[in-house]
Amino acid sequence: MENNRAKKMYDYHVWANQQVFQKLKQLPDGVYGDTIKSVFPSIKEVLVHLYATDITWLEIMKGTTVQDTFKKVEQRRKEVDGISLNELESSYDELAKDYDNFLTSQPDLERTIVTEHPKMGACEFVLADLIHHVVNHGTYHRGNVSAMLHQQGENGAPTDYVFYCLK
Structure with missing residues (x-):
C-alpha cells in the first residue's frame, strides 16, 4: 500500500x-472567523465546507447511501458549528484517521x-479517482483560504504538492 499513488495523494491532502x-x-483570532467579502464569508466557512465534503466522499466510497451520507454530513456540520x-x-485529524x-x-x-x-442517478467511480477528486477539491479551497488571507493582509501557507514531496 505504501507505493499506492492515490494513498500518497491523500497523505498530501492531510x-x-x-x-x-x-x-x-x-x-x-479574527482572521479565521471574521466575515470578509470573498468566495466564502469566512475562512472558517471554507474549512467547514472542505470538512463536510471530505466526509461526503468517504461515506460514498464506503458504500453508504446518499440519503444516509447527507444525514451524517448534516450531523457533523452541526457538531463543528x-x-x-x-x-x-x-x-480534521479524526477524519484523516477514518x-x-x-x-x-x-x-x-x-x-x-x-x-x-x-x-444524476447511478454513477460509477473508480475509488482512486474519488481520492484524487478529494485532493483536488481540497487544493482548490486551500487556494480560496490563501486568497482570503491575502485580502486580510496575511500570507498564505505554502501547500504546493512539490513542497510535500520535498519534506
Missing part, C-alpha cells in the same frame, strides 16, 4: 490541511463502485 491550520494558529480552530483541526483506516483496508483502490446520485 499534510496540506495541516499546513493551513498551523498558519492560521499563528495569526490573530461554532467550534474553535483547534477543535476543528481535531475534527480515511486512513478505509484506504489501508482496501485491497484494490482501482476498483469501481456504483452509487446513486439524487440528480
Whole structure:
C-alpha cells in the first residue's frame, strides 16, 4: 500500500490541511472567523465546507447511501458549528484517521463502485479517482483560504504538492 499513488495523494491532502491550520494558529483570532467579502464569508466557512465534503466522499466510497451520507454530513456540520480552530483541526485529524483506516483496508483502490446520485442517478467511480477528486477539491479551497488571507493582509501557507514531496 505504501507505493499506492492515490494513498500518497491523500497523505498530501492531510499534510496540506495541516499546513493551513498551523498558519492560521499563528495569526490573530479574527482572521479565521471574521466575515470578509470573498468566495466564502469566512475562512472558517471554507474549512467547514472542505470538512463536510471530505466526509461526503468517504461515506460514498464506503458504500453508504446518499440519503444516509447527507444525514451524517448534516450531523457533523452541526457538531463543528461554532467550534474553535483547534477543535476543528481535531475534527480534521479524526477524519484523516477514518480515511486512513478505509484506504489501508482496501485491497484494490482501482476498483469501481456504483452509487446513486439524487440528480444524476447511478454513477460509477473508480475509488482512486474519488481520492484524487478529494485532493483536488481540497487544493482548490486551500487556494480560496490563501486568497482570503491575502485580502486580510496575511500570507498564505505554502501547500504546493512539490513542497510535500520535498519534506
